[in-house]
Amino acid sequence: GAVVSQHPSRVICKSGTSVKIECRSLDFQATTMFWYRQFPKKSLMLMATSNEGSKATYEQGVEKDKFLINHASLTLSTLTVTSAHPEDSSFYICSAPLGNNEQFFGPGTRLTVL
């Protein structure tokens, strides 16, 4: 199946710093990618839809200035958590759809903000 990579897998940062997470489709092109946030033992919460060459579409309640998304190429989307605070600590996962709507997920990034 298709492969989606995500980097870094784990990051610990100080409060107030910004963290960039990369999501890459390794063997297919993805004009659309999705960014999710997942709390322990909870479901996936869609944050935004990343659109190649255009602005991301954010879900209600997600601050676009806080979570910057850039989708500059057909294989790369980035999520930047700006001025991170402890409440931003979470598991962030990206996904890319291929073919008949099946979504391939990256391995996720565990962010811990001290």
Place this chain on the structure above:
Amino acid sequence: GQQVMQIPQYQHVQEGEDFTTYCNSSTTLSNIQWYKQRPGGHPVFLIQLVKSGEVKKQKRLTFQFGEAKKNSSLHITATQTTDVGTYFCAVNAGNNRKLIWGLGTSLAVNP
């Protein structure tokens, strides 16, 4: 907006027992997908159901799509410890390939 309800939230079984998780929608669905997320891992696509009344099998897993296309189930026969994880259903929201997710059913299997 569209929602999909998934039950139960948790299920604890003895190895060898069967397991079923259910998803229900108040509206007719175009399709439904099922994913499995192992502890510490990421969701992995299992299957997509499209046709009314469709039944698909993958070894010990049986997936059903209701006749009215408003509900679906995933049944595991004779669970094994490798079945441990959270099973999610997900449905398309419009034509932008965005998915709406059920809350998931976490399965624990006692050896």
